[in-house]
Amino acid sequence: xxxxxxxxxxxxxxxxxxxxxxxxxxxxxxxxxxxxxxxxxxxxxxxxxxxxxxxxxxxxxxxxxxxxxxxxxxxxxxxxxxxxxxxxxxxxxxxxxxxxxxxxxxxxxxxxxxxxxxxxxxxxxxxxxxxxxxxxxxxxxxxxxxxxxxxxxxxxxxxxxxxxxxxxxxxxxxxxxxxxxxxxxxxxxxxxxxxxxxxxxxxxxxxxxxxxxxxxxxxxxxxxxxxxxxxxxxxxxxxxxxxxxxxxxxxxxxxxxxxxxxxxxxxxxxxxxxxxxxxxxxxxxxxxxxxxxxxxxxxxxxxxxxxxxxxxxxxxxxxxxxxxxxxxxxxxxxxxxxxxxxxxxxxxxxxxxxxxxxxxxxxxxxxxxxxxxxxxxxxxxxxxxxxxxxxxxxxxxxx
Amino acid sequence: xxxxxxxxxxxxxxxxxxxxxxxxxxxxxxxxxxxxxxxxxxxxxxxxxxxxxxxxxxxxxxxxxxxxxxxxxxxxxxxxxxxxxxxxxxxxxxxxxxxxxxxxxxxxxxxxxxxxxxxxxxxxxxxxxxxxxxxxxxxxxxxxxxxxxxxxxxxxxxxxxxxxxxxxxxxxxxxxxxxxxxxxxxxxxxxxxxxxxxxxxxxxxxxxxxxxxxxxxxxxxxxxxxxxxxxxxxxxxxxxxxxxxxxxxxxxxxxxxxxxxxxxxxxxxxxx
Numbered sequence: 001x002x003x004x005x006x007x008x009x010x011x012x013x014x015x016x017x018x019x020x021x022x023x024x025x026x027x028x029x030x031x032x033x034x035x036x037x038x039x040x041x042x043x044x045x046x047x048x049x050x051x052x053x054x055x056x057x058x059x060x061x062x063x064x065x066x067x068x069x070x071x072x073x074x075x076x077x078x079x080x081x082x083x084x085x086x087x088x089x090x091x092x093x094x095x096x097x098x099x100x101x102x103x104x105x106x107x108x109x110x111x112x113x114x115x116x117x118x119x120x121x122x123x124x125x126x127x128x129x130x131x132x133x134x135x136x137x138x139x140x141x142x143x144x145x146x147x148x149x150x151x152x153x154x155x156x157x158x159x160x161x162x163x164x165x166x167x168x169x170x171x172x173x174x175x176x177x178x179x180x181x182x183x184x185x186x187x188x189x190x191x192x193x194x195x196x197x198x199x200x201x202x203x204x205x206x207x208x209x210x211x212x213x214x215x216x217x218x219x220x221x222x223x224x225x226x227x228x229x230x231x232x233x234x235x236x237x238x239x240x241x242x243x244x245x246x247x248x249x250x251x252x253x254x255x256x257x258x259x260x261x262x263x264x265x266x267x268x269x270x271x272x273x274x275x276x277x278x279x280x281x282x283x284x285x286x287x288x289x290x291x292x293x294x295x296x297x298x299x300x301x302x303x304x305x306x307x308x309x310x311x312x313x314x315x316x317x318x319x320x321x322x323x324x325x326x327x328x329x330x331x332x333x334x335x336x337x338x339x340x341x342x343x344x345x346x347x348x349x350x351x352x353x354x355x356x357x358x359x360x361x362x363x364x365x366x367x368x369x370x371x372x373x374x375x376x377x378x379x380x381x382x383x384x385x386x387x388x389x390x391x392x393x394x395x396x397x398x399x
Numbered sequence: 400x401x402x403x404x405x406x407x408x409x410x411x412x413x414x415x416x417x418x419x420x421x422x423x424x425x426x427x428x429x430x431x432x433x434x435x436x437x438x439x440x441x442x443x444x445x446x447x448x449x450x451x452x453x454x455x456x457x458x459x460x461x462x463x464x465x466x467x468x469x470x471x472x473x474x475x476x477x478x479x480x481x482x483x484x485x486x487x488x489x490x491x492x493x494x495x496x497x498x499x500x501x502x503x504x505x506x507x508x509x510x511x512x513x514x515x516x517x518x519x520x521x522x523x524x525x526x527x528x529x530x531x532x533x534x535x536x537x538x539x540x541x542x543x544x545x546x547x548x549x550x551x552x553x554x555x556x557x558x559x560x561x562x563x564x565x566x567x568x569x570x571x572x573x574x575x576x577x578x579x580x581x582x583x584x585x586x587x588x589x590x591x592x593x594x595x596x597x598x599x600x601x602x603x604x605x606x607x608x609x610x611x612x613x614x615x616x617x618x619x620x621x622x623x624x625x626x627x628x629x630x631x632x633x634x635x636x637x638x639x640x641x642x643x644x645x646x647x648x649x650x651x652x653x654x655x656x657x658x659x660x661x662x663x664x665x666x667x668x669x670x671x
Contacts, residue, residue, distance in 0.1 A: 029671065031500055066671065103669065105660040117524040141523055152665070159665030211515070211664060216528045258513070258532045288533045289584075296536060332461055332469050332540045334499065362469065365498040398497030 029066040035059065035396035041179060046387040049185075051086045051177040058084040062096070074101050076112075082136055087178030089188060090136040095145045108152035113145035116163075118207065118220060120254040120263045121280050123302045123322035123342060127250035127265050129222045130205060132169035138180070138371070138392070144169040158210030165203035168193075168225045171241065182239075182384040186231055190240040193225065201225050201245070214257060220250040228313035230272060244272045260285050263302075271312045278306040278315075282322070298326040300340060314381050319346040333359040349375035349382055367394045436558030436574045440590075443597040444483075444553040450627050452478045452657040456494075456649040461541050464641040471495055471539060476670075478662050486510060486552050488662040492670055493539075503670050505662060506531070510554050511580050519667040526667050535584025542613060542635045542644040544584055555580050561589070566600050569593040585612075596620065598628050606639075613637050623653055 039056040060082040068074040078097040084090035099112025119125030131143035147167040153160040170191050174181035195201035203224020209217065229241030248269040255262040264281040282302030290297040301324075304317040324340020335358040343350040355369040369392045376386040459471040476490040486508025493502045501521035508514045514531040534546040556576040563572055571591040578585055586609050591601040599617050606612040617630040633646040660666060 031497060033497075068671075101669075105658065108669075115524050117526075119525075120527075154660060154663060154665045156659075159663070209665065211528070213515075216664075254528050256528050256530055259530050261528070261530065286530060286533070288536050294537050294540075296533070330537045330540055332463065332467075334496075334540060359496055359498055362496055363498075396498070398500070 027068050029064075031064045032399040033062045033396050034399075035061070035394055037392060037394040039179075040391045040393075042389055042391075043387040045179065046384070047181065047183050049176045050179060050181070053086060056084065056086045056179070058082055058090060064097075072102055072104050074103075075099070076101065084136070084178075087175045089172050089175035089178060089185075092134070092136055092172075094134075096143075097145060106154040108150075108154070110148070110150040110152070113147050114150065115143050115145055116150075118218060118250070118252065119265055120216070120252045121265050121282060121302055122263075122284070122300055122324070123282075123320075124280055124304055124317045125265065126267045126278050126280060127218065127220055127252045129220070129227060129248065129250070130163060130165070132171055132227050135172050135174075158208055161205075161207045161209075163203075163205040163207075165205065165224060166200065168199045168201060168203070168243070170199075170243075171227070171229060173241075179388040179390070180385045184237075184239050186239045186241060190234070190238070191229065192232075192240060192242045194242075194244040195225060214255055216254045216256070218250070218252045220252075221248070222250070223247040226272070226313065228315075230311075230313050246271050259288065269308075271308065273311045274309060276307040276309070276312070278304075278308065278317075280304045280317070294330040296326075296328045296330065298328075300324040300326065316344070316382055317342075318344070320344045335359075344380075344382075347375075347377065347380045347382075349373070349377070349380055349386070351382070363398050365396045365398070367396075368392070432560040433558060435560035436576070439560060439572045439574060439592055439597075440556070440558045440576065441553055443592050443599065446597045446626055446628065448479075448481055450479055450624065451654040452476070454652045454655055454657075455629075458647045458649075459539070459541055460645040460647070462643045462645075469496075471541075476657065476661070478657055478659065483553055484510060486514065488659070489549075490662060490670055491548075503667055505664065505667055506549055507662070508549055508552060510552055513581075514549055517664050517667060519670070521668075524668060526664060532582050534580070534582045542637045542642055543646075546578070546580075546583055546585075547615075547635075556588075563594075566591050566593060569595055569600070571600055596622075596626075596628055598630070611638055623651055627653065 037058050037060070041054055041056070044052060060080070062078065062080045064078045066074065066076050076097050076099055078095070080092065080094045080096045082090060082092045095113045097114050099110050099114050102109040116130040118128045118130070131146045133140055134142040134144050146165060146169060149164040151162045172188055173186040176185050193201070201224060203222070205220065205222045207218055207220040224245065225243050226246040229243050231239050232242050234240055246269055248267050250265070250267045252265045253263070261284040263283065264279065266277065266279040268275065268277050280302055282300065284298055284300050286296055286298040288296050300322065302322040304320040304322065306315050306318045308315060320342050322340060322342045324338065327337040329335040337354065337356050339354040341350050341352045351371065351373050353369060353371045355367065357365065357367050359365050372389045373382060373386040376383040454474065454476050457473050457475060459473060461469050472494040474492040474494060476492070478488040480487055489506050489508070491504040493499050503519040505517045506514050516529050516531040518527045518529050520527065535544050538545050538548060556578055559575045561573045561575055563570060571593050574590050574592065575587055576590060577587050584607060585604050586607055587605045589603040590599055592598065593600055598620055601617070602615040603611060604613040614636050616634045617632070619631040620628045621631060622628050629648065629651050631648040635644045637643065
């Protein structure tokens, strides 16, 4: 029987095979990164059962192997692991990428597990629907590897991509001891599905993307299991995720006008019980070499709108404004700051963050971030984690 | 017979002298320093025609005024477009520092309009269209700015011939060139182009206030194919901050069979 753990195991075997049999082959391109991350929570936890430790520490590793078989064929295997000292639901062993790729202009065929990004804006990527979010990463940037067959055509007039997605990756939720959960944790292994094929429902996605002069755009379509679940109580009053079949059309668009980037993402989704539209639109303006220094200063502004009702999976991005800034120092260590606030104009609560990133020596990177939640009322979805303000420090070494 | 021959000889001599005088006067009076400057720059630029595509690995060594040093290893892949009205296509791929390994910058150079540029961020698997108007900003913390790499097209500048002078063992034509594209960080540049293989030997960069900012010296020229020359050492000194960046180039590969397809946005995640 096909299962993700089997797939993982096969890939690891395959990885051992290629690294052993081809050891010393200079065509193999590898990178190993190992990271240590600590979160410091300034408030005591809100819910019973959550760990009262102020610090939550985890380690993670990411191994990347690229092996070209010949000029057209290659194999990529990028496994990832994370081990958390407090919340076992953050523990993860995943194949972020593990695929065989055939390339022959203008065609590409990819079979295996891959991570795909679609979108242009900064605050939330509505069109980005292929991969499940790695909920263990608070930023939402990291994703779980998605099994797929991907056919890509690259004629002169753009890139066409067809995805067949034969296996579903469930979202994970904070465990009993973890932060960022409600009064009750969500049962991770009790998911229910609308599709009788459950995890094995065949999802399909299409995308066309191209650019004309200063305009870049993508059109996408997805039909299959929603990556976002509805959280429902069962008869034992436990919470479980329920995944329905959805379809959605997406458009992403960027107009680059000198130092101004104008960005928009729109989706029309045939969701759990209704059809609704969601959009995020905004701009990024950069002052290059601010005050005659080497630093660049960017202003970011985005408005999020989501027309879904309460019968759909909950979103925090219903009528929100994101206002932020980025400072890129352009120094030898590629240091940068990213800060901002996401303000909910209907519920009057906000999330404020500041991130700093730099390189130390040649092989280490340091990320420090501060995140604060404020103004949530008991009825707001963000109320459940509004005591979980945290400072996160992450040190990663690269080999 | 002999008289006739002498007469013929003197006629030939007269014609040759006339042609010589005429050509002298054309050089002296008919050709402006601007025209001569453009011709020299064009000869240098065109000596490069016909390389097709190239791949090269480069090590960038950055030094600050205190002498601290850091290196980056970068692959450059270029596709030539011989038409001087359109720019070349290029890819810059980072191998080290390891944390940004796989980061790639794709440029479709234009002549006077802003270039089209996309950045590939491997950690997010994200392709970002970026503003290319940031001409004068530092390229990955080095003393090279973006325009130092991208503004290599002949028609991005106006030229003026200044003088001829010895440069090392060679003789160089010294030209002034002024950027015609917008948002340049330079008011002018002075270039030294040798008269034997027509390659750039030295380039002075003057900031917007007209002060000398940086001096680039290009050396270790090696010949590839027939008359395609490449420098294997660039040394850029910032005379205002005392910082320095050296570029050490490995051997070039030419005509590797790359097509436009390899320089498409949709292929950016596949570049190695």
